Amino acid sequence: MAGRKDVFVGIIGMGNMGRLYARVIAAEGWSVNACDREDKFESLKKEFAGIENIHVYANGRSVSRISDYIIYAVEAELLDTVVAAYGPSTKLGAIVGGQTSCKTPEIKAFEKHIPPDVDIVSCHSLHGPTVDPAGQPLVIIRHRASDRSFKLVEDILSCFRSKLVHLSAEEHDRITADTQAVTHAAFLSMGTAWAANNQFPWEVTRWQGGIENIKINLTLRIYSNKWHVYAGLAILNPAAQKQIRQYAASATELFKLILQGKKEELSRRIRSAGEFVFGKQKDQELLLRDDILDKFSLSGVPLHERKPNSHLSLLAMVDCWHKCNIVPYDHIICSTPLFRLWLGATEYLFRQPDLLDDCIRFAIEDETFRSDDLEFTFAARGWSDAVSFGDFDTYRKRFEMPQEYFAPRFADATKVGNQMISTILERTKDIEKAKE
Numbered sequence: 001m002a003g004r005k006d007v008f009v010g011i012i013g014m015g016n017m018g019r020l021y022a023r024v025i026a027a028e029g030w031s032v033n034a035c036d037r038e039d040k041f042e043s044l045k046k047e048f049a050g051i052e053n054i055h056v057y058a059n060g061r062s063v064s065r066i067s068d069y070i071i072y073a074v075e076a077e078l079l080d081t082v083v084a085a086y087g088p089s090t091k092l093g094a095i096v097g098g099q100t101s102c103k104t105p106e107i108k109a110f111e112k113h114i115p116p117d118v119d120i121v122s123c124h125s126l127h128g129p130t131v132d133p134a135g136q137p138l139v140i141i142r143h144r145a146s147d148r149s150f151k152l153v154e155d156i157l158s159c160f161r162s163k164l165v166h167l168s169a170e171e172h173d174r175i176t177a178d179t180q181a182v183t184h185a186a187f188l189s190m191g192t193a194w195a196a197n198n199q200f201p202w203e204v205t206r207w208q209g210g211i212e213n214i215k216i217n218l219t220l221r222i223y224s225n226k227w228h229v230y231a232g233l234a235i236l237n238p239a240a241q242k243q244i245r246q247y248a249a250s251a252t253e254l255f256k257l258i259l260q261g262k263k264e265e266l267s268r269r270i271r272s273a274g275e276f277v278f279g280k281q282k283d284q285e286l287l288l289r290d291d292i293l294d295k296f297s298l299s300g301v302p303l304h305e306r307k308p309n310s311h312l313s314l315l316a317m318v319d320c321w322h323k324c325n326i327v328p329y330d331h332i333i334c335s336t337p338l339f340r341l342w343l344g345a346t347e348y349l350f351r352q353p354d355l356l357d358d359c360i361r362f363a364i365e366d367e368t369f370r371s372d373d374l375e376f377t378f379a380a381r382g383w384s385d386a387v388s389f390g391d392f393d394t395y396r397k398r399f400e401m402p403q404e405y406f407a408p409r410f411a412d413a414t415k416v417g418n419q420m421i422s423t424i425l426e427r428t429k430d431i432e433k434a435k436e
């Protein structure tokens, strides 16, 4: 009987995710055939020399000819071109899949370029390359596959010990537009605004402690990743554009109410959004508490020294969910750690009435945050435009400026961010267990 070593898993694209996949799959005893661009052949060969079960090839054609399950882990923007180049060489009867974050164009590329005798089972790990995959959601899309092929893919992917979530490509894209894309828009906008104001937020007393830790660490985490990851999942997913546009509209409209001093209207709008999103959570424990949040400080300021904040980014998020008819709790099963942490931050504000009262009062009566909120509103609209224009190069330029600005703090933020992510995983597990 054929053993794991006789099953060849091809990885095309040995970047951050491809490497994670190659290492974990090979460590479980499957044989991995890997490649990146041809010009990286020699260096990749050297890097993986002597690593058991990983064989490096010059290009995707060679990998496709000899592999039983081929995973494309390349930039979403390039996927169609790469599949067009190597897909026709896929081994007879093999299976292909991809790791890109938006599945409709990926499946379209496979249907266009892959021979009809090849099955299609795609996947998407809902976490970044530095996160432990155990317990995180891993979406599997059975697009066109025999039972045997599907079972083989499930067997191979079970090595991540992730939570397998079975969805169609359309379901996947609808959910990730609601969760990932709009969450990233919020963090990207915060980073752009801080950089535009020339502020390292952890050094400014206005932003210290509590949920500020979530905002700051996760913003840095996103900017430490590659721009194309966020560009791909926002630009290529048409549903994402609508949510991101609404996020910018929510930020703008709420900011106008603040400027006009319309406290009643602001309060009514925010509270009805809060009721829509959190109304059914009244008996549930909060995802994040002060003792948990305080473990993750980049600034170290204690709770009693904190100042209130207008929290426009959080108010706009909940307003946006309300306007788009999204109940974020419905998507927990298919969510990234960043989304769960962001939901935890909104919940922390909206489900503690004194905090929300303070926030609304402070937004209207105190001008401390006005110029920050102005920059934030500009930034949110700028990101929405960049996504709507669909231009990858503009997106890249917008991304690279704050990236450069924050780069010196990426190492610290990654460390703290990883701890945050394991904490939120434990918290969601505890809360799920308590519900059983």
Ligand SMILES: NC(=O)C1=CN([C@@H]2O[C@H](COP(=O)(O)OP(=O)(O)OC[C@H]3O[C@@H](n4cnc5c(N)ncnc54)[C@H](OP(=O)(O)O)[C@@H]3O)[C@@H](O)[C@H]2O)C=CC1
Binding pocket: 012, 013, 014, 015, 016, 017, 018, 035, 036, 037, 038, 060, 073, 074, 075, 076, 078, 082, 099, 100, 101, 124, 125, 126, 127, 128, 129, 225, 226, 228, 229, 232, 233
């Ligand atoms: N990073 C993340 O957090 C996550 C990313 N994803 C998705 O996974 C995919 C990979 O992401 P990630 O690993 O982060 O990105 P990387 O940029 O790190 O990796 C992509 C790799 O593919 C290479 N590549 C490009 N063209 C070819 C080709 N013709 N043949 C072989 N290799 C090629 C790239 O080379 P070069 O750099 O020279 O172009 C690069 O090394 C993306 O679609 C991304 O959206 C999914 C989940 C999480």
Ligand SMILES: O=C(O)C(=O)Cc1ccc(O)cc1
Binding pocket: 100, 101, 125, 126, 127, 128, 180, 222, 225, 229, 233, 336, 337, 338, 339
């Ligand atoms: O958790 C997040 O949102 C990240 O930033 C990492 C990430 C990026 C792209 C994906 O498709 C999945 C996860």
